Amino acid sequence: MKYKEHIVSLTFLIFFIFMLYYPDQTIDASLNGMKLFAEIIFPSLFPFFVLTAILPSISWVNQFAGFFGHLMRPVFNVSGQGALVFIAGSLSGFPIGAKMTADLLKNHKISIPDAQRLICYTNGASPMFLIGAVAGGLMNRPSLGIIMFLCHLCGNILIGIAAGRLIKGPSLKRNPAADQRVDYLSLFRESVTVSLKQLMSIGGLIVFFSVCIQLVKQLLTSIASDQYAEKIQLITSGILELSNGVDAAVRFSGAEAALIVLAMVSFSGLCIHMQVITFIHQLPISYKPYLLSRLFHMVLSPVIFLIYSLFIPLPESTLPAEDVMGQINSGINVYQFITVSVLLFCSMILLHLRYIQKSRY
Template sequence: MNYLLYLIILIMFYKIYRNLKLYKLKNLIYSLIFIVLIVLIVLNPKNSIDAALRGIDIWFFTVLPSLLPFFIISEITIKLGIVNFIGNLLSPLMKPLFNVPGEGAFVFAMSVTSGYPVGAKLISKLRMENKISQIEAQRLASFASTSGPLFIIGAVAIGMFHNESLGFLLALSHYMGAITVGLIFRFFKYESIISDSKKNYKKDLKHSYKYLLKDKDIGSIMSNAVNDAMNTILIIGGFIIFYSVVIESLNSFNIIPHILKLLKYMDIYIEENIVKGFLFGMIEITNGAKILSESSNNNSLFVFVLLSIIIGWSGLSIHSQALSFFSKIDINNKLYMLSKLMHGIFSGIFTIIFYNPIMSSALKVFNYNMNLNKQDIYFKGFFDNLYISFKIILFILFLLIISSIISSILYSIYKLTLKKTIKKDLIK
């Protein structure tokens, strides 16, 4: 009887599709989805409220203290001209590798250290201020939107799987996957290299240095930075809460048993928590990772590969956050989604490659106590995340400045050596 009902619904959708234009069909589907969500929330108010509270818990005690310092300091460094100056110094390094300007190094470093959706936020900011072109923004978005090590190692590996070695496996696979996608996307609209190469390195560096020394209203810059950061954090919080409720609503449909039946019919036997974790992880990674950790085979390569894929893909929740920033600029959202799918696939492949070398050796770096009470975990975790976040961003700025100086010196030596070689050839 149920299958007959599903067949009738499919026929109805097919009829609607035949009689409506594509954009009208999209609007109708979105409307139906949200109507169904509202009905499910009304029918299951307690479950929806509990899911929303879990979302608030994740946002306030983990996301807010971890990301707020990055948003504030990154806004200030952009407005002061520090990012532009560092970017010009690092241009000789980023151009050959990823075919993006030096500012891309700052975006990638911030994304790697702080996680989603800092990379998307910074790309949007640089594009709106016309510091990067549309093509450069597209290339940058393909690899500079990553998860942070605090989430991968701390939250997932240690907090959920209680396995530090897994943290290094996932982190290495994740960042290698991002770099691989970046190297592929460097050939996106490759002909633009010709026009980009005409830029004068010394002239741009001199201009950015002058702007760095220029007098600025630091009070106004700091005020706007805090205001923008708080608005961004609130948007992220809204998406986290919304998708927590969406997952709870989908769970009430009992989709997983139907998928398991279909797999069983195909002679494929997979544990329920693995299917559920992967499916929900494609929507929201935290919930998906947590469910995968509760499976009886949570220490298998198969589960680790699925976990790596959903972290690389990042989930619809993160995509919604990223697209809320990209909607303000002229980036191709479909290409961005494709790059994240590629990121997930490559992360899974690297997990298989690195599994034996990493998991065979015991890696113990962090000391953690699993016997803390809930209140201590909340408040200690909140201030620890805030403190660690500030330390990381200051350390990464220091590293970027040092590496940019070294890059500039090496580039100058290279140019000088090249000039001498040309002179010798002309004399000959």
């Protein structure tokens, strides 16, 4: 254990020394990370964080979960609440699956084995990221993004089936009471407060890893040749932070780029891993199964893509690749509009409920 602690502490010390040696690059990377968080991550995740905290308390949502329990138990060996996590995590992307799993476990709506199984396969890339930003923005091939997303999703489904058999433990048989009264106004305020705290932690991680990537790039350019520096930078960027690794991977051509991107997205980068850890570190959920599932998924989804391409050859594209952040930035106004609209809609509903409650008394 001490050997690992020495390695981690030495790594932090080295980064601290490089930060002192490259202060300008450190500040620029921090500003870029803060801009990424403020303009993209926060507007796109905040409404999902608030709503996913409220959804499990709605009675008809619990009835929906009870209905899907007949499918989730034989396939994934989890209760019906796992259907909400799987659907939301698959459509919303990182780290909604981990957040919902942690919230449901805290509220005693799933068992610990359920949570351990869910964390392995419900925290994946969203179709908006793979189809819109990566395939559409970077590769100029949105149709390829659909195939990549389906391969990514199929890999997670297979991992979920395997996790249901390998991770032992009982699943909750009961569903929350449908007639349980909920104070939605208090729940909404609590959801907003908790979501803000969680997003601040995620923002700090994004800024930190932005600095780490910049320092790694600076180190590589100073000690390695251009040929080897590009390859090492591709590997390190993919390991540390997803968007930078994907941006470097699409410089390859054809199916090779798709395979590398799928591997990176399936592993998801250490920045996403740290975000998942922030949700589960105070809960009886082990990080090791999640890490093993990501490593396995990193191999499985490219293999599924290869099998698909053997039966249905992919047409080559001659269009040039574009910058992923430029494509993502084009959707900032949409994210901001969604955020404001959802908050206004929720506020109007809660005020109406509050008015009805007061009129009864």
